[in-house]
Structure formats: C-alpha cells, structure tokens
C-alpha cells in the first residue's frame with residue numbers, strides 16, 4: 001500500500017511535470033541522480049523553471065533548499081530564463097577599447113537583445129563576460145560556447161540573422 005501511495009504523490013500533473021518525468025523516468029528515485037536530473041532540465045529549458053524543480057524535489061524526495069543550493073553553486077545552472085542561444089560579449093579592457101560597447105549597442109538597438117537580458121522571442125541571451133583569454137582577436141563574442149573574434153556590429157548582426165534563420169527552419173520542419 002505504501003508503494004502505491006508514494007507513486008501517487010509523484011504522479012506528474014502539469015505539462016512541465018510530464019516533460020520532466022520523461023527526462024528522469026529511467027532513474028527511479030535514486031537521489032544520486034539529482035545533478036543529472038538537474039542537468040537534463042537545464043539542457044531542455046536552458047534554465048531551471050521553478051515548477052520543474054518542485055517536481056524534482058518531490059520525485060526524488062529531496063528538500064527544495066538543497067536543490068536551490070546546488071542550482072546557485074554551479075555556474076552551469078540558471079535560475080532565470082535564458083535564450084536558446086547564449087551570446088557572451090567580452091567587456092574586458094582589450095575588447096572594450098576595440099569596440100565591444102558598439103557591438104552591444106547594435107545588438108540591443110538593431111536586434112532587441114539587451115546586454116544582460118534575453119530577447120523577447122526567447123532566442124538570445126546576451127551576457128557580459130570579462131577577459132576570455134583571446135585579447136589579440138578582440139572584441140570577442142562567444143556564441144554558444146564558440147569564440148568569434150574581431151567582432152563588429154556587422155558580424156554580430158550576421159551571427160544573429162543566421163541563428164534566426166536556423167530557428168525558423170527548425171520551426172517549419174517541426
């Protein structure tokens with residue numbers, strides 16, 4: 001009887017809960033899989049939605065405080081929504097003097113991607129980073145983990161347009 005009761009407690013109800021269950025269904029309620037479960041959620045949504053963490057907490061019977069502690073400890077996790085594509089603009093001294101602020105201005109003005117924020121369509125998050133160790137090719141824009149040097153307003157615009165086209169194509173094929 002006890003096992004049936006436990007199952008009903010963790011029964012997914014909302015859309016998010018069902019999606020999360022799909023991600024973690026093979027792991028039973030093995031608490032050691034917590035970080036893997038959180039990584040799977042981060043990977044799917046690009047952040048950790050509160051309702052997904054609530055479900056994980058119930059699903060693995062782990063206090064929410066512990067889960068939030070992990071979420072804030074590791075940089076890989078985000079507790080705020082992030083875009084599908086992560087743009088990181090280096091604002092270190094070398095990149096700054098070579099024109100990084102102009103690139104930031106253009107991304108916000110021309111493409112609605114504010115520095116430190118996410119575009120309304122949810123496609124892009126633009127983060128400020130400090131020296132990424134490639135000063136000689138500054139300004140540097142890191143696009144989904146790949147360093148792009150000698151960045152200009154024009155080149156940043158081309159990156160954004162290419163990723164938008166890709167997203168449209170994916171949406172049309174879905």
Ligand code: FES
Pocket residue numbers: 090091092093094095096130131132133134135136138139140
């Ligand atoms: S200051 Fe930008 S890479 Fe060093």
